[in-house]
Amino acid sequence: MDGIKNLLDLVKIHYKNEIDENNSNGINGSCIVCGNFVNDGFKAKLKPTFTSGEFLQNGDCICPTCNFVMNNPIFRRKNWIINEKEFRTLKNTEIIQFLVNPLDPPFAFYLTRTYKKHGWLLLVNRINFSRKMYFLAMDYRLLFVDKDKIKRFNEKVTYLLEKGISKSSLLSGKLKLHEFRNLENKAKEIMKFLERVAGQVEWELAILYTYKKKKR
Numbered sequence: 422m423d424g425i426k427n428l429l430d431l432v433k434i435h436y437k438n439e440i441d442e443n444n445s446n447g448i449n450g451s452c453i454v455c456g457n458f459v460n461d462g463f464k465a466k467l468k469p470t471f472t473s474g475e476f477l478q479n480g481d482c483i484c485p486t487c488n489f490v491m492n493n494p495i496f497r498r499k500n501w502i503i504n505e506k507e508f509r510t511l512k513n514t515e516i517i518q519f520l521v522n523p524l525d526p527p528f529a530f531y532l533t534r535t536y537k538k539h540g541w542l543l544l545v546n547r548i549n550f551s552r553k554m555y556f557l558a559m560d561y562r563l564l565f566v567d568k569d570k571i572k573r574f575n576e577k578v579t580y581l582l583e584k585g586i587s588k589s590s591l592l593s594g595k596l597k598l599h600e601f602r603n604l605e606n607k608a609k610e611i612m613k614f615l616e617r618v619a620g621q622v623e624w625e626l627a628i629l630y631t632y633k634k635k636k637r
């Protein structure tokens with residue numbers, strides 16, 4: 422764990438051979454992404470379509486590691502989790518198990534619904550040293566979550582999906598008449614519960630990444 426200070430330190434472990442340190446513009450200065458001072462920086466030329474400027478800092482260049490991440494689509498087109506041992510891309514159906522049970526720290530966790538934003542920029546200085554409460558980014562939202570809460574909510578969502586409640590009703594907290602009926606004598610209790618959890622980020626994540634079990 423020694424020396425792991427930010428996301429780029431974790432990336433370096435897995436992409437050592439792919440990070441191009443030889444063909445840079447040789448700029449001396451600080452990196453606009455991670456802030457590290459380097460003497461092999463690339464010119465920071467960002468495309469006009471680049472919309473993540475607010476997550477960058479003042480600086481002179483882009484260091485080879487940040488340049489690599491910026492230009493490698495896997496970091497914006499996939500959900501992923503990274504620690505010293507592995508860099509894992511995740512299918513939507515796999516995400517819940519890692520939300521409830523993340524990798525050993527230090528780790529960083531990224532989710533995307535757009536598959537195109539440079540949301541990893543939010544994680545540069547947000548690697549986690551705890552598995553219980555941790556940061557993750559979902560596109561340009563930085564979220565701080567409690568894994569035990571996600572676990573409890575996941576169980577609740579599974580139950581409610583089985584009862585025929587739709588994900589959109591769970592998100593809004595407003596049940597349709599037939600859903601209310603499906604819940605029979607539990608309906609009032611569930612309504613109260615939904616009022617309480619609506620708007621909590623752990624509840625949102627549990628809904629987005631819990632899937633109804635396929636019927637055989």
Ligand SMILES: [Zn+2]
Pocket residue numbers: 429452453454455456457483484485486487488
């Ligand atoms: Zn950098």
